[in-house]
Amino acid sequence: MSTELANQLAYLPDYLGQHMLLSFAALGLGLLVSLPLALLLTQSERWQGPVLAVVAAVQTIPGLALLALMVPLFQAIGFAPALAALTLYSMLPMVRNTVTGIADIDPRLVEAGRGLGLTDTQLLFRVQLPLALPVVVAGIRTATVWVVGMATLSTPVGATSLGNYIFSGLQTQNYTAVLVGCVAAAALALTLDQLIRLLELGLRRRERGSIGIAAVLLAALVGLTLVLTGQTPAERQALRIGAKAFTEQYILARLIETRLDDAGYPATVLDSLGSAVAFDALTAGRIDAYVDYTGTIWANYMRRNDNPGRSAVAREVTEWLRAEHGVDTVIPLGFENSYALAVRRADAEALGLESIDDLQPHAADFTLAADYEFFDRPEWASLQLSYALPFGAKLSMDPTLMYQALQAGEVDVISAFSSDGRIAAFDLVVLADPREALPPYDAVLLVAPTAEERHPGSTAVLQQLEATVDDSRMRAANRLADVEGRGIAEAAASLKAAE
């Protein structure tokens, strides 16, 4: 077994346990809602169509979007919004199968029951539900496979799942991690599918043996989940370090975690959080610390689109965080990760491109690629305002792929991140911004007051990280992970050694 595989498997108990907990909870809750709803619908044919249509419409919302929608709705990240989204997702097959299962019962059997003198309730529980049971269980089976699959998408809303493997693995091009996540999720889905199939067949054929075996094995899986997710008091006490979904964030979160561990403060990392999710989680005290960038806070949360200069932005951001959110510890790490437009060196030399101004005459022939949020960000508006660049085409893509696409000549300009190791690795040229359209992006470690409350002295440990990571070190660490595939742990260790 390769070391990387062994490294990744070390996370399996935690990720798999959380994944199962989330899936089982969603399925249980889904069943608790769907069954009574379906039974009500069998009493009222008028409501069947509309309600089934609504439940089916929920199904058409892309999984990731449904999960993301739950965050503002719940004003929370983590288990609760993920549970709500997965529960909604599980309902369609359960409601539909229960309704059709009951509707498809031979009407003569229903009449026979009524003629014998069964009340409606007795008819439902003694005749209709037992007869529909195999169909109902088939619906639960479908829901189970869907939910186990979709649960991998709950990582970005802060719920740990097997998706942690997949999201962080894709970002850092660690395909061992991606593979472990996919295989584990598929294996879990298949196992549950087969167990419920056994239950379904047992019910159809009245084989008490099959029903018993399936029930015992399912109960064992639920028991295993509780064992895997049972937290020791020390784990509950741990400081929670957030990380957004890109390589630099994983490295820094790991650095912070080891720093705290070394000083005797237990810490865990919640990784692959959405950008706004991380900020909301910190201000609400659900995570204790994470790294953000002054420009992000300036533009996204303070809604500013002016650029008074690097030190002024840093000062105002710090004051705003303290005044508006009570976050009084803002530690500059010493490097900047700003948006920057980058081109191939060959183009830069041939066309004499040094600053964004020089792009102007060529823009119409160029394709610009940017990360998913860039075109909706104030930076893009500000760039347009300052430089008026009529790009021939604009593409949104995964930031990891953006650099390769530029190198391969598929696009001509990208919205690079200035601390990215691939700028040097792929020999790209970052264009100057003489009109200061792009705000500064100094990396700052935000520490919530909860850290000091729960672990006095921990903030002081984190203060020691101030100005310890400069641009070149961060770029080198990013390059280790992104370009050379050396893993997050090694990249974080390189920063620590260099301090």
Next chain:
Amino acid sequence: MISLRDVSRIFPGADRPAVSGLSFDVPRGSLTALLGASGSGKTTTLKLLNRLEPLHRGRIELAGVDTANLDPVTLRRRCGYVVQGIGLFPHLSIAENIALLPRLLGWSAARRRARVAELLELVQLPPAEYRDRYPDELSGGQQQRVGVARALAVEPEVLLLDEPFGALDPTTRGILQSELRRVQAALELTVVMVTHDVTEALLLADQIVVLEQGEGVFIGSPEALLASEVAPVRALLEAPRQQVAALHDQGVAAP
């Protein structure tokens, strides 16, 4: 025991009543056959008796009490009902089918078990052999016997049968017909039975009600039916006579 007075039932949207102005009495301990072609309203009439169908007009009394004043569930438990096509619950064993209502009424397991054995013996299915089987393991005739046993489980005063022997082969039908008579006599049951088979009605019934397009065109004894000059009755009687004559012509059967 049962009396119908000017009973009508109109289905929503139908252009004529399914049952119209029907009046007759069913004496205690007798067997009345509702006879007629498909769509003549005989099954609807049967369902009016246990309120599986609501009454549009008129009045039905059970032992002197207007059924409209009885709780439908209570009424149905007093009237054992054997549905067309048997209607045994496929997910329950024979014993569970028969004991379903006793169970819901809170009978003890021992009492239920004794009752199941008693009823299976009454319909001539050895309990040891049949109680734990499932309906799909039984022949049509055996299922029909279980259907009757189930209808009798909580000792109803009345037994309602909807085409009980319609789907059976002639031999089995003959055996079950005579068994029904035996059970009815033994338990002194009041029976109302729907049939489209004139011979069956003549063989089994004390009283025959002939329905045509929802109206009672004849009410009387089998002897009176044979002597009746009413046109629809003559038509009903002609069919089997013609069959017998046809057989005779081919030299198959004696008249």
